[in-house]
Amino acid sequence: MKSAKHTKILRRRRLPTGAIVLLLAVTTSALSAWTYYDATTIPTGAYQLNYPANFGNRVNTPDDNPTTKQGVFLGRLLFYEPLLSADNSVSCSSCHKQELAFTDGVAFSRGVHGARAARNSMSLANLLWARKFFWDGRASSLEEQASFPLVNPVEMGQPLDVSIKKLKNTTFYPAIFKQVYGDTAITTNRMVKALAQFERTLISANSKYDRYLANNYQPTDDELKGMTLFNTFPDPEKGIRGANCSHCHGGPKNYLELFHNNGLDSISKDEGIGAFTKLATDRGRFKVPTLRNIALTAPYMHDGRFKTLNEVLDHYSEHVAQSPALSAFLQDASNIPGGRALKLTAIEKKQLIAFLNMLTDTTFTADARFADPFISVTKHQLKKNLSE
Amino acid sequence: MKKYAIVLLLLAAPFLVNAQAEKQASVKITGEVTTPLTITPDNIKTYEQTKVTRKDRDGKDHTYTGVLLSTLLQKAGVTMGKDLKGENLVKYVLASASDGYQVTFALAELDKEFTDRAIILATQIDGQPLAAADGPFRIIVQDEKKPARCMKQVTELHIAFAK
Numbered sequence: 001m002k003s004a005k006h007t008k009i010l011r012r013r014r015l016p017t018g019a020i021v022l023l024l025a026v027t028t029s030a031l032s033a034w035t036y037y038d039a040t041t042i043p044t045g046a047y048q049l050n051y052p053a054n055f056g057n058r059v060n061t062p063d064d065n066p067t068t069k070q071g072v073f074l075g076r077l078l079f080y081e082p083l084l085s086a087d088n089s090v091s092c093s094s095c096h097k098q099e100l101a102f103t104d105g106v107a108f109s110r111g112v113h114g115a116r117a118a119r120n121s122m123s124l125a126n127l128l129w130a131r132k133f134f135w136d137g138r139a140s141s142l143e144e145q146a147s148f149p150l151v152n153p154v155e156m157g158q159p160l161d162v163s164i165k166k167l168k169n170t171t172f173y174p175a176i177f178k179q180v181y182g183d184t185a186i187t188t189n190r191m192v193k194a195l196a197q198f199e200r201t202l203i204s205a206n207s208k209y210d211r212y213l214a215n216n217y218q219p220t221d222d223e224l225k226g227m228t229l230f231n232t233f234p235d236p237e238k239g240i241r242g243a244n245c246s247h248c249h250g251g252p253k254n255y256l257e258l259f260h261n262n263g264l265d266s267i268s269k270d271e272g273i274g275a276f277t278k279l280a281t282d283r284g285r286f287k288v289p290t291l292r293n294i295a296l297t298a299p300y301m302h303d304g305r306f307k308t309l310n311e312v313l314d315h316y317s318e319h320v321a322q323s324p325a326l327s328a329f330l331q332d333a334s335n336i337p338g339g340r341a342l343k344l345t346a347i348e349k350k351q352l353i354a355f356l357n358m359l360t361d362t363t364f365t366a367d368a369r370f371a372d373p374f375i376s377v378t379k380h381q382l383k384k385n386l387s388e
Numbered sequence: 389m390k391k392y393a394i395v396l397l398l399l400a401a402p403f404l405v406n407a408q409a410e411k412q413a414s415v416k417i418t419g420e421v422t423t424p425l426t427i428t429p430d431n432i433k434t435y436e437q438t439k440v441t442r443k444d445r446d447g448k449d450h451t452y453t454g455v456l457l458s459t460l461l462q463k464a465g466v467t468m469g470k471d472l473k474g475e476n477l478v479k480y481v482l483a484s485a486s487d488g489y490q491v492t493f494a495l496a497e498l499d500k501e502f503t504d505r506a507i508i509l510a511t512q513i514d515g516q517p518l519a520a521a522d523g524p525f526r527i528i529v530q531d532e533k534k535p536a537r538c539m540k541q542v543t544e545l546h547i548a549f550a551k
Contacts, residue, residue: 132488258488278411281520281541282486327487328521328540 042179043069049128051203054213054252060131062141065193067200070180075198077176078191080372083166085156086112092149092156092195095121098370101293101361102202107304115154119270120304123297125204125290125364126253135286135302136273137259142196147188160188167191204292204364212358213252219358226355229348234335241335243316243342243352248288254359255290260327262286263320264301272302274325283325295360309353317344413486413524415509419547420479422465429524432511435459440506440530442538452528454510457481457545458498466547472499478550483527486541493537495547506530509542 047067049059061067078084079092095109095117096102102124108116119135127133127142139145149155150163164186167173174184181190211217219227231250232242248258259273261284268274268284276282286302300306306315320330320341335343344352364370417425435455444450462468467476472495479495496502510528511518518526525542532538 137488260487277486279413279486281413285487324520326521328519331521 042073042176044179045069047072047197047201049201049203051126051128051205052210052214052252055126055129055205059128060141061128061200062143065143065196067197068180071194071197072201074176074180075194075196076370076373077173078195079198080374081167083170084150084158084163086158086162090156093372095149095155096124098367098372099296099365101125101204101296101365103297105298107299109155111152111155112157115157117152117154119302120299122287122289123293124199124202125292125361126255127202128200129253129255131257132259132287136276137287138276142199143192146192146195160191163191164188202364202370204361206363207292207361208358209254209355210252210361220354222351222354223358225348226351226353227358229344229352230355234333234342236335236337236339241348243313243344243348244329244333245291245352247329249291253290254292254294256288258288259285260288260330261323261325262316263322263326263330264305264315266321266323268323268325270302281325284323285325285327291356291359293360293364295357296365309356310349313344313349313352317342317349413541413543415525415542416544417460417464417466417547418544419482420466420549421461421547423463425460425464427460427509427525429511432509432525435463438506438508440508440510440528442528442530442532445535450513451515452508452510452526453512453515454508454525454528456498456500457493457507457509457527458500460509461495461498461545461547464547466495468495468499469501472496472501475549479547480550482544482546482548483537483539483542484544484546485539486543489539491537491539 045068047069049067065071079096082088082091082094084091090110090112095104097104100123104121107120108118109121111117122135130142131140133139133142133145134148139148147160151157151159167177167186173186177186177190178184180194208217208219208223212219229241229243230245232240233244233247234240234242248256248260250256259282261268261272261282265284270286271283272285274280274282274285295309298307298309300309300312306312318341320326322331322340332340334341412428415427417427432455436459437453438456439451439453441449441451458468461481467479477494477496481493481495481498482490483493484490493507497505498507507527507529510526511524513519513522518524522540527537527539527542529537
């Protein structure tokens with residue numbers, strides 16, 4: 001137990017079924033269903049964001065929201081907080097699960113009252129550098145992004161003033177807001193700032209590919225061949241084979257901030273950024289997602305239409321749909337003269353997938369700093385009960 | 389409640405704009421300018437036209453027609469010509485395309501008093517309008533070996549001081 005001089009903050013929480021079963025088996029004591037927070041032990045000070053030099057420093061942190069340890073602490077609680085949803089069943093983490101590189105494994109996420117989102121849940125990694133958010137890039141900062149899912153009727157579906165009221169009615173959030181912002185006021189601005197701070201800490205930089213770039217990993221033959229295909233523009237006249245993936249997914253972060261129509265449909269049902277710009281050439285144009293942890297983030301595309309990486313490669317290799325909006329570099333990139341799609345061999349696809357698997361960062365998906373703080377506290381309590 | 393209403397409006401935005409007519413592409417000239425300008429496929433015809441020939445990815449020479457970037461920048465009141473000296477030499481143009489791609493040019497790279505190399509905002513290739521996926525506006529950099537700055541579907545030229 002924590003020292004008596006500290007203010008103890010107590011709160012009843014819903015537990016996952018597995019944990020409840022375990023709890024029943026271990027103890028019937030009331031203690032086990034309670035979570036403890038101690039506002040006076042929150043870490044404070046500037047948060048050190050560590051990343052490799054080759055990631056560059058073109059970060060997107062607003063001047064009025066520097067990343068602090070206390071802000072990140074609060075942001076993490078809010079990220080995992082179901083009180084922010086209309087029926088207390090959905091948190092940010094419901095559609096952004098750490099073990100799936102902050103995606104949820106389904107084509108369209110489930111929101112409050114069983115509603116389904118309109119687009120596939122995006123993976124969260126290395127957002128510190130991102131400048132446009134959502135599949136259609138409509139938000140220009142994490143702060144701006146955060147309000148959308150909170151109030152969207154098919155996601156968390158709760159007016160912001162209701163969320164604020166619910167947090168005020170807890171015994172511990174006002175105290176934590178005080179630790180972060182100097183007083184107990186809970187506002188939308190403070191909520192989204194804390195969420196953004198936590199999300200900026202989600203840095204993935206320890207995949208096999210990162211280690212290869214740092215000269216600490218020797219890729220297999222398939223991985224190396226896949227890497228070459230990934231980085232090469234095909235030129236059949238010169239006998240050069242390639243998949244040209246790096247045109248949009250290149251660089252050490254496997255992310256370039258681009259928006260493209262990648263030939264999924266000849267007339268895209270979802271207009272993408274075209275809904276905002278009203279340009280015919282922007283129809284069906286979506287954010288090019290990061291390939292970091294791509295093996296963990298199925299299903300793929302803005303509508304989750306492809307279940308496997310094989311299906312994704314088949315698309316680029318054989319099924320690119322021509323249309324006026326199809327991005328120029330996809331119109332004639334092919335491994336056969338005059339071809340309209342890549343036309344990769346089965347072996348080349350296998351090699352590309354070997355390379356894509358190099359982008360998985362299990363340090364990131366297991367990092368305790370990003371995990372559900374409520375569960376970890378509960379687990380801590382459980383362990384304590386077991387040892388007593 | 390007000391914030392909620394605004395967010396709802398934003399969420400509904402894609403459906404609201406559906407009702408509007410299709411827009412025309414344009415290039416906005418913004419930042420360190422005295423007169424922000426919007427270049428359209430119509431009003432670009434009123435400027436003096438320049439031709440530049442360069443090889444495209446197909447390895448063949450093509451002749452592009454358009455307007456010198458320096459002419460457009462001067463019209464927007466950017467410090468070109470006699471004003472391009474002192475601290476103005478740390479200004480650059482950040483060019484953006486509709487796919488989010490961005491490249492920069494130092495102002496001095498565009499100025500006739502510094503260089504004879506023409507950098508134009510092209511609207512035609514070999515006398516024909518640019519292909520939809522390339523245009524209607526494309527930057528063409530004379531003699532530059534790599535095509536990386538021959539940006540397609542240009543949407544903005546933003547002028548700023550390097551900090």
